[in-house]
Amino acid sequence: MQFKEERRFQDTIAAFDALNALDPNTVEVDGQPMPKELHDALAMTRWVEALYPDASEAVHLAARCQHLCRWEVPRNSYPEGRAGYLKWRADLKKRHSEKSAEVLRAQGYDASLVDSVSAINLKQDLKLNPDVQQIEDALCLVFLENQFEGYLDQWDGEKIIRILQKTWSKMSERGHEAALTLEMSARARALVERALA
16 A cells, blocks of 8 residues: 555654653553553554555544544543433544544645544444444454453443443444454453353
């Protein structure tokens, strides 16, 4: 893919990574702390490349900015409960889209490409827009691979089942196949099997 060799693309990826590297929240990678959002953005790219080797430039850019600077708007800044959660998520999508668009325009991308990445960030036409579906598959796989196990002691079994079923419904068949290959604890695997039964 020629766009990967272009200086503009490389500079934009570096700009997204530099912003996500400011995340004060960290995860451990090979015994070293790493900014969480940078870690997750790199994982997004890894899944896009594994599942969709011919993905568009917009998809590759969106993989790196899907949750750009997410820590700046913490969940606890919104009311508890489902309504607060949904408002937080909706506002975050808009914020990610706007912040990403600023970076893309600063790097010289035209309105068409900026609009394509924004549509992905806003998850417009999931199941109809292939680019949006590819990023949704990557998002779901990053959740299942890196975050799911951490919630097992926080959520009750029925809530986990519901979340797994919603996650599964957002994914394509290619995403489903990849999800079933993930390494999981016996407990997590049992919950996935229950959710899919």
